[in-house]
Amino acid sequence: MTWIKLASLALVVVLASAGISKNEDLECMFLGYPDLEYDGFDRTEVLTEKNFNRTVFAEDTKSVVFFNDVEEDDSELDQYECFLQLSAQIMTKRGYNFYTVNTTKEHRLRKQEEVEKGEDTIHVYKDGYKIEYNGVRDPETFVSWLMDIPDDPVTIINDEHDLEEFENMDDECVRIIGYFEPGSVALKEFEEAAEDFMGEIEFFAVVTSKWARKVGLKRVGEVQMRRPFEEDPLFAPTSADTEEEFEDWVEKNKEPVMQKLTLDNYFNLWRDPEEEERMILAFVDEETREGRAMKRLLDKIADENSEHAGTLEIILVDPDEFPLMVDVWEDMFGIDIEEGPQIGLIDISEKEGIWFDMSQVNLDDPKKHSDSNFEALQSWIDQILSGSISLDDDDDDEPEPPAPPPTPKGKKSRKEL
Numbered sequence: 014m015t016w017i018k019l020a021s022l023a024l025v026v027v028l029a030s031a032g033i034s035k036n037e038d039l040e041c042m043f044l045g046y047p048d049l050e051y052d053g054f055d056r057t058e059v060l061t062e063k064n065f066n067r068t069v070f071a072e073d074t075k076s077v078v079f080f081n082d083v084e085e086d087d088s089e090l091d092q093y094e095c096f097l098q099l100s101a102q103i104m105t106k107r108g109y110n111f112y113t114v115n116t117t118k119e120h121r122l123r124k125q126e127e128v129e130k131g132e133d134t135i136h137v138y139k140d141g142y143k144i145e146y147n148g149v150r151d152p153e154t155f156v157s158w159l160m161d162i163p164d165d166p167v168t169i170i171n172d173e174h175d176l177e178e179f180e181n182m183d184d185e186c187v188r189i190i191g192y193f194e195p196g197s198v199a200l201k202e203f204e205e206a207a208e209d210f211m212g213e214i215e216f217f218a219v220v221t222s223k224w225a226r227k228v229g230l231k232r233v234g235e236v237q238m239r240r241p242f243e244e245d246p247l248f249a250p251t252s253a254d255t256e257e258e259f260e261d262w263v264e265k266n267k268e269p270v271m272q273k274l275t276l277d278n279y280f281n282l283w284r285d286p287e288e289e290e291r292m293i294l295a296f297v298d299e300e301t302r303e304g305r306a307m308k309r310l311l312d313k314i315a316d317e318n319s320e321h322a323g324t325l326e327i328i329l330v331d332p333d334e335f336p337l338m339v340d341v342w343e344d345m346f347g348i349d350i351e352e353g354p355q356i357g358l359i360d361i362s363e364k365e366g367i368w369f370d371m372s373q374v375n376l377d378d379p380k381k382h383s384d385s386n387f388e389a390l391q392s393w394i395d396q397i398l399s400g401s402i403s404l405d406d407d408d409d410d411e412p413e414p415p416a417p418p419p420t421p422k423g424k425k426s427r428k429e430l
């Protein structure tokens with residue numbers, strides 16, 4: 014009896030000191046794992062402009078901050094709340110603290126942390142680095158991403174295992190690799206630059222001639238960028254050796270022509286592009302013969318159009334990797350994704366697209382038709398780049414200017430009378 018009392022008292026004390034309380038009204042569930050339950054404790058705290066800096070930038074802290082612009086009574090909030098609480102139940106034990114910031118109220122804080130108005134997003138602050146999470150908001154994907162955050166912004170390739178890691182990322186994300194003297198100033202500057210791109214771009218370095226040779230670097234100071242689906246690397250200017258010069262160069266070139274949509278980069282790709290960018294969505298199931306043929310065609314398109322990086326953005330989606338989204342996308346764009354590959358110029362926020370007529374390419378015998386397939390798709394891409402195929406969303410609410418009535422030959426038009 015006394016023991017039970019003491020034990021429950023101890024529990025209350027522990028909870029009080031950790032600042033967590035029972036979250037009575039919130040019903041959350043880990044879906045799919047019968048032995049895993051939400052324990053009902055509230056592990057998030059609200060941050061404001063007043064306490065943000067001293068909480069998040071304090072030494073030896075690891076923070077997850079959810080910036081949201083949502084009304085209190087929005088049902089979306091319950092979903093976010095569950096996502097955070099379930100993730101927190103796993104990750105507070107591993108040293109992470111969970112916070113929310115109401116950006117409807119905290120304008121200055123929103124600007125300070127570079128969050129757009131109306132945007133809901135998650136930042137992780139760790140060892141002085143800020144890393145944005147762009148993945149889908151389900152606890153499993155998020156927790157697994159959080160556990161995988163590397164300790165260092167630059168991975169030094171020193172053995173076969175590191176090399177394998179570097180090579181396995183081919184086509185997955187933008188990678189930067191440099192060859193430096195160990196302990197050099199330039200390596201330090203390279204590391205500083207890498208901090209700013211954590212979670213978005215992977216940085217590697219080699220510090221011996223042996224490993225430099227294996228990754229194809231020739232001279233000390235050489236820095237290359239490898240973008241997915243492009244054969245030739247880009248070289249940083251030989252003069253670049255300061256943090257700022259590295260950053261400028263990466264910033265200018267980091268947009269690949271083609272990227273694959275994944276659970277981890279979802280919200281980084283699934284958003285409206287820059288004004289001058291054209292966004293093309295390609296649904297390609299690589300488990301089908303047609304899909305593989307289409308993928309090879311797109312690889313060639315991406316490689317041949319690398320000069321249009323920053324203007325042309327092709328997002329590759331394997332519907333098999335997003336089975337829950339297939340119906341949503343089919344409804345959104347009025348297309349049949351399961352039938353075969355589809356490619357279209359799209360507008361994310363307007364949820365509309367102009368779809369390429371797939372009968373213009375022959376994917377049944379792609380070897381025989383490789384040149385004509387390439388020409389057909391490239392000519393469609395060229396029309397998009399030149400603006401003769403466009404979604405013109407800005408003009409949607411303005412009526413089309415009426416076509417001038419044909420002037421009968423030989424008669425004067427009214428104006429001239």
Ligand SMILES: *[C@@H]1O[C@H](CO)[C@@H](O)[C@H](O)[C@H]1NC(C)=O
Pocket residue numbers: 062063066125
């Ligand atoms: C928090 O830190 C930023 C710099 O990171 C600074 O601009 C801002 O004024 C600080 N805010 C407060 C309330 O101290």
Ligand SMILES: *[C@@H]1O[C@H](CO)[C@@H](O)[C@H](O)[C@H]1NC(C)=O
Pocket residue numbers: 083084085086090115116117118
């Ligand atoms: C955020 O603040 C606004 C303005 O004060 C308020 O209307 C809204 O309900 C708040 N959202 C949450 C989730 O508390």
